[in-house]
Amino acid sequence: MSGKPKLHYVNARGRMEPIRWLLAAAGVEFEESFLETKDDLKKLQTDGSLLFQQVPMVEIDGMKMVQTRAVLNYVAGKYNLYGKDLKERALIDMYVEGIIDLNELILSNIFQPADKKEEHFATVVDKATKRYFPVYEKVLKDHGQDFLVGNKLSRADVQLLETILMAEECKPDMLAKFPLLQSFKARISNIPNIKKFLQPGSQRKPPIQEKDIPRLMQIF
Amino acid sequence: MAGKPKLYYSNGRGKMESIRWLLAAAGVEFEEQFIETKEDLEKLRNDGVLLFQQVPMVEMDGMKMVQTRAILSYLAAKYNLYGKDLKERAWIDMYVEGTTDLMDMIMHLPFYSAEMKEKNLALIIERARNRYFPVYEKALKDHGHDYLVGNKLSWADIHVLEAILMVEECKPDILSAFPLLQAFKGRISNIPTIKKFLQPGSQRKPPPDEKFIAKVKKIFNI
Numbered sequence: 001m002s003g004k005p006k007l008h009y010v011n012a013r014g015r016m017e018p019i020r021w022l023l024a025a026a027g028v029e030f031e032e033s034f035l036e037t038k039d040d041l042k043k044l045q046t047d048g049s050l051l052f053q054q055v056p057m058v059e060i061d062g063m064k065m066v067q068t069r070a071v072l073n074y075v076a077g078k079y080n081l082y083g084k085d086l087k088e089r090a091l092i093d094m095y096v097e098g099i100i101d102l103n104e105l106i107l108s109n110i111f112q113p114a115d116k117k118e119e120h121f122a123t124v125v126d127k128a129t130k131r132y133f134p135v136y137e138k139v140l141k142d143h144g145q146d147f148l149v150g151n152k153l154s155r156a157d158v159q160l161l162e163t164i165l166m167a168e169e170c171k172p173d174m175l176a177k178f179p180l181l182q183s184f185k186a187r188i189s190n191i192p193n194i195k196k197f198l199q200p201g202s203q204r205k206p207p208i209q210e211k212d213i214p215r216l217m218q219i220f
Numbered sequence: 221m222a223g224k225p226k227l228y229y230s231n232g233r234g235k236m237e238s239i240r241w242l243l244a245a246a247g248v249e250f251e252e253q254f255i256e257t258k259e260d261l262e263k264l265r266n267d268g269v270l271l272f273q274q275v276p277m278v279e280m281d282g283m284k285m286v287q288t289r290a291i292l293s294y295l296a297a298k299y300n301l302y303g304k305d306l307k308e309r310a311w312i313d314m315y316v317e318g319t320t321d322l323m324d325m326i327m328h329l330p331f332y333s334a335e336m337k338e339k340n341l342a343l344i345i346e347r348a349r350n351r352y353f354p355v356y357e358k359a360l361k362d363h364g365h366d367y368l369v370g371n372k373l374s375w376a377d378i379h380v381l382e383a384i385l386m387v388e389e390c391k392p393d394i395l396s397a398f399p400l401l402q403a404f405k406g407r408i409s410n411i412p413t414i415k416k417f418l419q420p421g422s423q424r425k426p427p428p429d430e431k432f433i434a435k436v437k438k439i440f441n442i
């Protein structure tokens with residue numbers, strides 16, 4: 001018998017955030033157990049709770065799931081956010097993998113040494129505006145529908161919104177050249193479950209700050 | 221209408237190798253178009269056939285699929301190598317993500333400086349021995365079946381075999397503490413489609429040599 005899913009991670013976005021987004025979008029309430037110290041992580045490791053000794057870990061439906069993508073795939077499949085057939089799934093997967101690549105690029109910005117930061121930031125902006133966002137803008141333009149795949153909300157829409165907002169935290173006018181993505185952003189943000197998640201007091205985590213890094217590095 | 225899948229990549233393992241393994245295991249014949257120069261890659265980009273300007277790209281079933289994981293998931297599902305339900309799929313995904321992490325480490329190895337190479341090689345061996353292989357050994361021990369998930373061949377078995385062979389290329393006796401994985405290796409290698417792929421003359425690619433690494437650096441601006 002399953003209670004609410006329980007998320008084990010640090011109290012930060014990191015690799016758990018897309019999972020929080022997807023659960024929230026699916027309207028699934030979840031609990032969180034935060035790792036505060038290295039010992040917290042060690043305890044989970046020695047308990048045998050972490051298949052590969054790593055977090056994220058999500059207790060869900062009798063499993064202790066690890067590996068971000070595996071968890072996202074399971075949640076998407078369970079809550080019908082993964083398309084209606086193999087081909088829609090293929091499109092969703094392609095779009096999502098692109099989004100994840102961009103996401104990683106943005107995430108890694110704060111970990112760059114001071115002398116590399118500016119160059120890296122320029123790369124983030126370049127890739128976002130020339131490689132990734134044009135793809136999603138074109139997808140929306142070509143079919144003229146509200147959602148990326150299959151005329152229905154899927155994980156691709158949720159994950160794209162998450163990444164758009166992260167990109168805008170880096171550079172507020174990131175979507176200047178992408179009118180369809182701008183309306184997409186507004187539209188998906190207005191979906192009740194997502195709107196709720198975007199409000200203060202939700203389980204959405206704030207962007208990581210430089211001052212948090214030593215504390216987080218210490219745990220890992 | 222279905223022709224053979226066509227793979228676009230350089231003539232080496234890299235990110236395409238797991239896709240070659242899965243197609244071969246599923247008994248699917250495929251063609252390959254090799255990127256030999258920077259200009260070859262530029263042409264594909266200018267032709268607009270690479271969604272994110274990157275390879276691997278696989279043409280199949282009317283799609284130009286990119287992103288390794290998307291391609292692998294599609295193939296696994298299409299050829300019934302992805303378990304029978306959501307939960308089996310979850311286990312396959314977890315196992316495969318583990319082996320992907322391990323194989324990615326090996327893939328990046330040739331691109332490091334000599335000093336970093338040695339350090340990372342030691343890390344790969346440590347991770348294989350202490351983090352990854354114990355998981356698969358235990359899975360086989362706990363259920364006593366021939367395959368990792370659902371008592372049936374799946375993507376997980378193929379991926380783990382690929383990882384085992386790659387690590388053995390780094391350290392031949394890596395499986396010495398894992399008797400069940402040794403038997404697993406023998407067993408999965410003997411599956412006819414896989415046995416064929418393991419023989420000389422197949423489309424399986426050799427480990428990268430210096431010449432290949434130099435070429436890849438040039439093509440992809442690394």
